[in-house]
Every structure is written in C-alpha cells, then in structure tokens.
Amino acid sequence: MIRFARAFGRSPAVRCPVPRRRGLRLAALLCAALAVAAPALTAPRDAAAQTMQFLGPPAAPPPAGPFQTPPNTPRPAFQAPGGGAPGLAPSSREPHAVLPQAPPGKAALGVFARFGADGAPIPRGLVWRVFADQPESTGAFPLVAESSEATPVFFLNPGGYIVHVSYGFATVAQRVQMGPLSRRQAFEVAAGALRLSADVDDKPIPAQKLTFDIFEGSFLQGRTSSQPYYRGASAGEVVLLPEGTYHVVSTYGDANAVVRADVTVAPGKLTDATVHHRAAQIMLKLVKVAGGEAQADTQWTVITPGGDTIKESIGAFPTFVLSEGDYTAIARKDGKNFSREIKVEAGKNQEIEVLAK
Structure with missing residues (x-):
C-alpha cells in the first residue's frame, strides 16, 4: 500500500500588449505588475508535497572563466538596430530581462529553465553545458562552456550550438543559433521530485533498514521497465525525475519483506510517498x-x-x-x-x- 499527496497552486500569468510606433517594435515591454493571489490549498495532515523551489544545492558564486566578464553598464536584452528582438519577449518575473554587454565579436546568451511551459523558473540544482553543433573529426561535439548556476549568461561567437541542461535525472537539449545580437532562451524541464519512506503498523522504519528501487512505468498496468531507473534510493532522499508514473520497489531488511507500488511525479512538485510494510x-x-x-x-x-x-x-x-x-x-x-x-x-x-x- 502507499499514500502520497501533492499540493498544486499557480498564480495566473500576466499578459501585456506589444505597443507599436510606425511599424517599429519597441525593444522592451513595460508592464505594471498585477498583484495576483492564488487561493491556498490545504494538504492532508501527513502530506508534505510542496513546490520545489528549495531543491538543489545553493547557488554558487559565478566562476571565473572565459565566459564571464566584469559587469558593464547593462542594456536591454533585446535592443537591436531597427527594433529587431530575437529570442523570447522579456518578463519582469523571469531572468535575463537585461543582459550584460558582450565583448566585441561575441553575443550574450542568457538561459534559464522552468517547470514546463507554464511553470515557475527553476532556481537551483541545474547543470548547463554548451556544445558546438558540428562534431570534430573524432565524432565528438566539442564542449564550449558549462555552468552550475541557475541562470547563467554565456558569451559566444556567432554560430550554431547545442545547449544541454540537466536537473537530476531530467534532461533537455536544444539547438540555438547565435547571431550578432544577444538573446535569452528558456528551457522547459518537465521534472518533479519524489521522496520515499516506509512504515510498519504506522510506525516509521529506520532509514538504514530500507532501500528503494525506482522503475519507469506502471506495474499495475503491466508497463514497467525491466531495469531500475534509479537503484538504491534511501529513505528521505529527494530524487529529481522527469514527470510521469514510476514503479517503486521497497525492501525492508535483506530477506523477503518487499512491497511494490506505483507513484506519479508531477512537474514542479515534491511528492512524499509512504510505503506500508507488513x-x-x-x-x-x-x-x-x-x-x-x-x-x-x-x-x-x-x-x-x-x-x-x-x-x-x-x-x-x-x-x-x-x-x-x-x-x-x-x-x-x-x-x-x-x-x-x-x-x-x-x-x-x-x-x-x-x-x-
């Protein structure tokens, strides 16, 4: 048996019209922030599902390297001659509304990730890697830059790149074409988190006596993988996973006390699941x-x-x-x-x- 709960809640997005003047698009959109409060949801007393903004290690100071430059006077991220604005429309609630000035011959690429198309930005726990989109003679794609910041800025030469971001076991790769203008790019990482525990007769089992194996798919529907997606998870460990259904095998001790259950991981949510052993x-x-x-x-x-x-x-x-x-x-x-x-x-x-x- 298994019990789990998830708390859902999201504030409505604010949309603003794009003003025009004589056919030219303005470089920056000015919107007044609307105070929107979503009604709070009351979770069951024993449920600990919540939004995942605290997940991942604390953001580290920006590392020194060839892709970081001393801050200059910032300029709008999308200001371009003739009013052109590559990339996404800036939002006051999302990163990189303003990008730093790029060195001569380069353009700034500001990246960030969010929990799905309408999800909140992911504040930490991300690993970014930028590869050239053309392989070398060995067949490998050369690594151009990497960062463990939540919202890094890369200064790149014009050309094609593949940007890869990982959040736990969830990964996304996207091709980006850089020209002479700076741009921002959002990555949709539909990921959630799972934290497991177990009890016997409503009494918690010590974590050192438990192990969990996590499989993709549903055991109840007969669609589970034969190899574990993650083997040997500990009780209380937060495991970051792509959204979807997973089959959990809980082992208490090292004999035959084994319980199986299906759980669902939702984007941007931490799901607490308790397995009941007999x-x-x-x-x-x-x-x-x-x-x-x-x-x-x-x-x-x-x-x-x-x-x-x-x-x-x-x-x-x-x-x-x-x-x-x-x-x-x-x-x-x-x-x-x-x-x-x-x-x-x-x-x-x-x-x-x-x-x-």
Missing part, C-alpha cells in the same frame, strides 16, 4: 535450556512451509526481517539439526529460542 524483525538463538545462553557458530536456515529457503546465516543471534506469515527456523550445530515453527505478525518483533534437544 513485516517484523525476528532474532533467533539456539539454547540448551529455555532462557539459556545462545550457542555460537550455529548455522541457520529459514524456510517457508513449502520448503523455499528465505534466508541463511551463521552466528549466535541472527536477525531477519520477514514478511508476515508462517516459517520454519532450522539450526545446525555439531552435525545435528534443530527446528521450530514460527509465526511472524506485522509490527511484532520477536526473540525466538530453538531448543537443542
């Missing part, structure tokens, strides 16, 4: 008398009523996490076998003695 922790010991000392170097095997082996171990106090059900614990010591039938109930951890007689 299992318990069992500690075994071989004793000569009830309450006696556990015998060291004992070989253990736990099998099902049908004879299938679930877990094997060697030691005085082996501990297993088993799904609820009936099992047989077999102890081998000094060439002799000793066994006991055990019953596992969800959430009821037990210490079970096997008498050596």
Whole structure:
C-alpha cells in the first residue's frame, strides 16, 4: 500500500500588449505588475508535497572563466538596430530581462529553465553545458562552456550550438543559433521530485533498514521497465525525475519483506510517498535450556512451509526481517539439526529460542 499527496497552486500569468510606433517594435515591454493571489490549498495532515523551489544545492558564486566578464553598464536584452528582438519577449518575473554587454565579436546568451511551459523558473540544482553543433573529426561535439548556476549568461561567437541542461535525472537539449545580437532562451524541464519512506503498523522504519528501487512505468498496468531507473534510493532522499508514473520497489531488511507500488511525479512538485510494510524483525538463538545462553557458530536456515529457503546465516543471534506469515527456523550445530515453527505478525518483533534437544 502507499499514500502520497501533492499540493498544486499557480498564480495566473500576466499578459501585456506589444505597443507599436510606425511599424517599429519597441525593444522592451513595460508592464505594471498585477498583484495576483492564488487561493491556498490545504494538504492532508501527513502530506508534505510542496513546490520545489528549495531543491538543489545553493547557488554558487559565478566562476571565473572565459565566459564571464566584469559587469558593464547593462542594456536591454533585446535592443537591436531597427527594433529587431530575437529570442523570447522579456518578463519582469523571469531572468535575463537585461543582459550584460558582450565583448566585441561575441553575443550574450542568457538561459534559464522552468517547470514546463507554464511553470515557475527553476532556481537551483541545474547543470548547463554548451556544445558546438558540428562534431570534430573524432565524432565528438566539442564542449564550449558549462555552468552550475541557475541562470547563467554565456558569451559566444556567432554560430550554431547545442545547449544541454540537466536537473537530476531530467534532461533537455536544444539547438540555438547565435547571431550578432544577444538573446535569452528558456528551457522547459518537465521534472518533479519524489521522496520515499516506509512504515510498519504506522510506525516509521529506520532509514538504514530500507532501500528503494525506482522503475519507469506502471506495474499495475503491466508497463514497467525491466531495469531500475534509479537503484538504491534511501529513505528521505529527494530524487529529481522527469514527470510521469514510476514503479517503486521497497525492501525492508535483506530477506523477503518487499512491497511494490506505483507513484506519479508531477512537474514542479515534491511528492512524499509512504510505503506500508507488513513485516517484523525476528532474532533467533539456539539454547540448551529455555532462557539459556545462545550457542555460537550455529548455522541457520529459514524456510517457508513449502520448503523455499528465505534466508541463511551463521552466528549466535541472527536477525531477519520477514514478511508476515508462517516459517520454519532450522539450526545446525555439531552435525545435528534443530527446528521450530514460527509465526511472524506485522509490527511484532520477536526473540525466538530453538531448543537443542
């Protein structure tokens, strides 16, 4: 079983007409900001789905390099002779409404990413790479620039480029043609985040005892991939994923306590999902008398009523996490076998003695 929740909310976009004067387009659009407040949505008490503006590492100071220049007097990003304005129309709520002056012979490319076509700008956690759009003799596309800033500005020679941006496991690549004029470019990264946890009998399971494998597709609809999209996710880890449906396999311990569930990742949202296990922790010991000392170097095997082996171990106090059900614990010591039938109930951890007689 699984429970999850998402909080949705978005302020309406503000659209402004483009003024014209004698056929010339103005270089910058001047719009008065409208105060728009979207009604707050109340999430369920145990839900932690929220917008993802905090995700990713804090923005680092701009690195020095050939693609950064000291700030000069800024100019409108799209001012061009004759009123031409390549790129997107600037918005007061989006980055790069004004770009810095480019060095001679170069043009400024201001890039940013947002959560889908109508989503908010992504504030951090992005990795940008700019490649030339023509391969070298080796077949590789040369890397021209890269940045881990949320809204970098690249100063590029005129020509064609491929700009690649990654946000966790979500990636987008787009061809950009640079001329003599500076421009801005938005990238639509339809990505969300998933944070997983698990419990037994409504009690949280310690993170160190859990692992999660994430597969693309829906297990319930029979359309899941055979290889994990992300293997070994930890409880509480925020995993950035492209929007869509994913199949989660939760493993509690290292035996047969496994639960499967489908979850949906929405763009710009953090989805918290809790997997409900029905299992318990069992500690075994071989004793000569009830309450006696556990015998060291004992070989253990736990099998099902049908004879299938679930877990094997060697030691005085082996501990297993088993799904609820009936099992047989077999102890081998000094060439002799000793066994006991055990019953596992969800959430009821037990210490079970096997008498050596």
